[in-house]
Amino acid sequence: MSENHPPAYPLAGDGEGSQVSLEAGVMRRRDFIRTGASGLAGAALAAAGCSRASESQNTGPLGNLRSATPQDLRGLVGDGRRRRILLRGGVVLTLDARLGDFEKADILIDGKTIAEIAPNISASDAEIVDCSGTIVMPGFVTTHHHQYETLQRSMIPDGLLQGSWPQESYGSVVQNIWTAGRVADPQNPNSFVWDLGRSPYDPEDCYISELVACLSEISEGITTGTDTSQSSHTPGHTDAMIKGLIDSGRRMVYAYTGGIDRSADGIAYEFPGAMNDTTKGIGRIAKTYFSSKDQLVTLGFGGGPGLAAPGSEYTGWQLARAFGASLHNHNVGGSAVVINAAADARNGNDWSDVTFIHCTRWQDEAIAQISYGSNGYPKDNKSKAWDIWRDRGAHVSIANLIEMQMRHGMPPFQQALNHGILPSLSPDVDTNMTTDPFSLMRGAFCLQRALANDLAFPESNPGRLPVPQLLTSR
Numbered sequence: 366m367s368e369n370h371p372p373a374y375p376l377a378g379d380g381e382g383s384q385v386s387l388e389a390g391v392m393r394r395r396d397f398i399r400t401g402a403s404g405l406a407g408a409a410l411a412a413a414g415c416s417r418a419s420e421s422q423n424t425g426p427l428g429n430l431r432s433a434t435p436q437d438l439r440g441l442v443g444d445g446r447r448r449r450i451l452l453r454g455g456v457v458l459t460l461d462a463r464l465g466d467f468e469k470a471d472i473l474i475d476g477k478t479i480a481e482i483a484p485n486i487s488a489s490d491a492e493i494v495d496c497s498g499t500i501v502m503p504g505f506v507t508t509h510h511h512q513y514e515t516l517q518r519s520m521i522p523d524g525l526l527q528g529s530w531p532q533e534s535y536g537s538v539v540q541n542i543w544t545a546g547r548v549a550d551p552q553n554p555n556s557f558v559w560d561l562g563r564s565p566y567d568p569e570d571c572y573i574s575e576l577v578a579c580l581s582e583i584s585e586g587i588t589t590g591t592d593t594s595q596s597s598h599t600p601g602h603t604d605a606m607i608k609g610l611i612d613s614g615r616r617m618v619y620a621y622t623g624g625i626d627r628s629a630d631g632i633a634y635e636f637p638g639a640m641n642d643t644t645k646g647i648g649r650i651a652k653t654y655f656s657s658k659d660q661l662v663t664l665g666f667g668g669g670p671g672l673a674a675p676g677s678e679y680t681g682w683q684l685a686r687a688f689g690a691s692l693h694n695h696n697v698g699g700s701a702v703v704i705n706a707a708a709d710a711r712n713g714n715d716w717s718d719v720t721f722i723h724c725t726r727w728q729d730e731a732i733a734q735i736s737y738g739s740n741g742y743p744k745d746n747k748s749k750a751w752d753i754w755r756d757r758g759a760h761v762s763i764a765n766l767i768e769m770q771m772r773h774g775m776p777p778f779q780q781a782l783n784h785g786i787l788p789s790l791s792p793d794v795d796t797n798m799t800t801d802p803f804s805l806m807r808g809a810f811c812l813q814r815a816l817a818n819d820l821a822f823p824e825s826n827p828g829r830l831p832v833p834q835l836l837t838s839r
């Protein structure tokens with residue numbers, strides 16, 4: 366099951382087409398965003414005491430603050446493979462037990478390598494960044510975020526995952542109105558009470574949303590992410606999203622996923638592509654953008670372990686692997702998908718390149734979320750899907766805040782831990798909730814402890830289930 370895929374409703378009415386050139390318009394929105402980003406960078410340079418920022422062109426009340434010039438920004442994005450940077454005098458948390466933490470130390474970055482971490486490093490040829498009074502630590506990583514939806518931030522703060530219009534849910538507002546451009550009749554899902562004839566998103570909107578999402582997450586300390594795109598309505602939309610990620614300078618997986626197929630109206634649609642075909646879909650973008658693995662943006666795929674397309678002789682995972690893509694699938698209450706995928710030899714036995722998102726409601730017995738051990742309440746509680754996931758080395762991405770708020774099911778922290786799997790955290794969407802990683806971490810910490818702590822009281826634990834080990838802040 367895949368909750369985030371826009372529903373593939375049959376088309377009603379003619380559309381005007383959704384391919385709008387990125388170059389159209391006099392003052393393009395992309396230029397506006399670039400102007401804004403430059404302003405932010407200029408402010409950051411001034412705050413950091415960078416000498417380049419002191420060449421003031423502004424004698425007003427803002428003093429030395431000015432917008433950055435293209436020269437200022439040169440070299441600030443990209444893979445920086447030739448740059449040497451010395452981060453000087455910060456509180457350094459390496460998160461590496463072999464290195465430990467430092468109350469005050471320097472970090473020397475040489476191209477793409479952290480060359481040295483120690484107090485008082487001398488590197489006269491390096492750009493020096495004064496980090497005194499700050500904490501320096503590895504950037505956060507997120508494993509699932511629909512970045513095209515960042516333009517819809519806080520659109521449905523109370524919205525549940527599902528619900529037909531006029532109920533304002535993720536399905537009716539985000540997926541139907543703002544993604545598909547149509548609203549189905551709740552009494553007859555095959556007809557529409559409203560149809561724009563195209564997705565409201567132009568390719569440039571996707572481009573802008575990718576940039577805004579990346580800038581926003583960088584400001585939250587998330588330097589590496591996975592864009593589970595779901596907005597490939599046309600090849601132009603796909604290209605715009607990839608370009609947005611590349612232009613952001615951030616390290617990203619672009620998990621190529623479908624959009625709204627309106628090909629019956631003559632609007633080009635190419636997802637998912639085909640085996641040995643580099644003219645469309647995943648083959649086209651793999652050849653165009655992802656010929657090297659040694660780059661900041663790499664290729665993932667959102668198609669599943671079933672047939673790649675109706676009538677295909679290969680699975681979606683086979684298609685993705687043929688083009689070197691990692692695999693990123695949603696799964697809400699779909700343990701049968703896992704069991705069926707494992708029964709199909711074409712999907713292989715090593716699933717270390719697979720991440721499933723959510724993984725909620727996988728228990729064989731639909732009772733007892735804690736499901737601790739084999740003697741538990743009310744009887745043995747196991748999960749074939751979780752056993753397969755552990756045995757094949759696959760990964761789990763839990764979007765705990767969104768799952769709790771939008772009714773995906775209980776975030777499966779304890780299920781994952783019981784099976785020896787350490788899950789990752791992901792924000793999922795901006796439409797309901799913050800993407801802030803500290804909120805995600807606090808939410809995960811408190812949820813697992815709340816469930817385990819409740820089992821400590823006899824009245825909450827009539828089956829005498831053992832109390833799981835509590836997560837700690839260390």
Ligand SMILES: [Zn+2]
Pocket residue numbers: 369509511593695722793
């Ligand atoms: Zn999602």
